[in-house]
Amino acid sequence: MMKPSSGPTSMSTTSPRILCISLGSIGRRHLRNARALLPRARIAVWRQHRPADGSVPEGADEVATSLQQALDFMPDAVLVSSPASAHVANARPFVQRNLPVFLEKPLAARGQDLGDFPALCRASSGFTMVGYVLRFLPVLQAIRQALHDGLPGQVHTARAEVGQYLPDWRPGSDYRQGVSGQDKLGGGALLELSHEIDYATWLFGWPQSLQCSRARLSPLDIDVEDSAHLLLEYADKRLSLQLDLLQRVAHMALQIVGSKGTLVVDLIRQELRFIDPANPQGRSIEAPKLPDGNGIYLRQFDFFFSKALADYRPMDPRTSGFDSWADVGSAQKVLHLVDLAKQASDTGLRQTVTFAQNP
Known part of the structure; x- marks a missing residue:
């Protein structure tokens, strides 16, 4: 770490x-x-x-x-x-x-x-x-170590959430002119917030299948989805990801439910807790904190x-x-998951995840 x-x-x-x-x-x-x-x-x-x-x-x-x-x-x-x-x-x-x-x-x-x-x-x-810069966040490194050590036991479910109101992303800039709100430039919640897809698969591996619902739910003047709900399906667990450009107060959180207890992390505050029967209010797990957002x-x-x-x-x-770090091969896989998520949402059908031999 x-x-x-x-x-x-x-x-x-x-x-x-x-x-x-x-x-x-x-x-x-x-x-x-x-x-x-x-x-x-x-x-x-x-x-x-x-x-x-x-x-x-x-x-x-x-x-x-x-x-x-x-x-x-x-x-x-x-x-x-x-x-x-x-x-x-x-x-x-x-x-x-x-x-x-x-x-x-x-x-x-x-x-x-x-x-x-x-x-x-x-x-x-x-x-x-x-x-994929979140891999350098010490609190996520601490979670990865906790999973490696088996602290929560067998992982059953996990939920990652991220959201912030798009017009607030870049103060002084018109969000309508930025990359994030334009399909032709690669905008939208799934691509712009694919950090969560990357770190979820970095922590838990690649899913077997996925489902997704994406939509433009707000009156924001954009031509891409401002919200996406993605379900990654594994043989023994399910990962739920909520990605949006809507929340008026920035939010980044992860909850991991295991057979022994639950890991809860606030990625903005860089705080990690473990909740189990012996600590129903949770106990803090120490992780170094970065001094500022940069x-x-x-x-x-x-x-x-x-x-x-x-x-x-x-x-x-x-x-x-x-x-x-994220190499081109893993980033290509994340991009493939985004493509499949869009297909799943557009067709209403679960998508099987398969990768080329040399991603």
């Missing part, structure tokens, strides 16, 4: 070249964190258009406006933060050149958009990972840079031993 840190203390003995693709809200966060972790780096941002005044985004050193300019920059690592519909096209040239590539989640807007991209990633000598993103990139840059020294000594 990774312990919290008061702030970035890593360094690189050289000046690596980092390319940031796209500069939406998550792209700006990644740029800030790359600069914090790599103060001596040369950072370029690849955008479609250079600002009329020729300015460079804060934290960056230069701007590229074409693929050729981005390649000529000769990056040592690439951070892809464009809309999901553009992930594969943006990342492909760099994966083909064996460069380390970080892709924001989800891997793409639809599984059929991937083509041979997963095979290219497997063949590349560059490190590739997908930004801490988990810093940990994610501390890990990515430790894999991508040969002379990078992590801010946390345990980073180099971390083994729970």
Whole structure:
């Protein structure tokens, strides 16, 4: 388990070249964190258009406006933060050149958009990972350890919930213009909140079948579902996931019901309790807490840079031993579950889960 840190203390003995693709809200966060972790780096941002005044985004050193300019920059690592519909096209040239590539989640807007991209990633000598950042949350690591230790006994059911009102996601931005509310860019509750699908399958494995109901229930001006209820079915347990863009107070919670007791976690407060007959009110299980909302993103990139840059020294000594990141194969499976969930909802039929031989 990774312990919290008061702030970035890593360094690189050289000046690596980092390319940031796209500069939406998550792209700006990644740029800030790359600069914090790599103060001596040369950072370029690849955008479609250079600002009329020729300015460079804060934290960056230069701007590229074409693929050729981005390649000529000769990056040592690439951070892809464009809309999901553009992930594969943006990342492909760099994966083909064996460069380390970080892709924001989800891997793409639809599984059929991937083509041979997963095979290219497997063949590349560059490190590739997908930004399912909740895996870096210490309280989820504590849950995984509790499950490994058998604390709740045989797991029978689990319920994951996540929700926040879409117009509140990015203060100062019009939600109608953002990725999250547009089908063509890979928006909607299932894709935008697929973090929960990722961590559920990371904790419990891949289901045998699934059912789903999704809908646009609110008057929000979007063309995607704002709510999805997903049931993952296993031989010996059931996992229920509620994903929505509606809750006026942000909420992230997980409850795991086992034969010995129940694990209850508030992921926002980073609090974990175990309830059993001896402790009907529950007893707290200690887990390190990250100091603020950005801490988990810093940990994610501390890990990515430790894999991508040969002379990078992590801010946390345990980073180099971390083994729970989301690779392209697992992210492809999550995307397949999302596709199946949409089919299940649209047809009203349970979907059997099967994966290609080399996902």
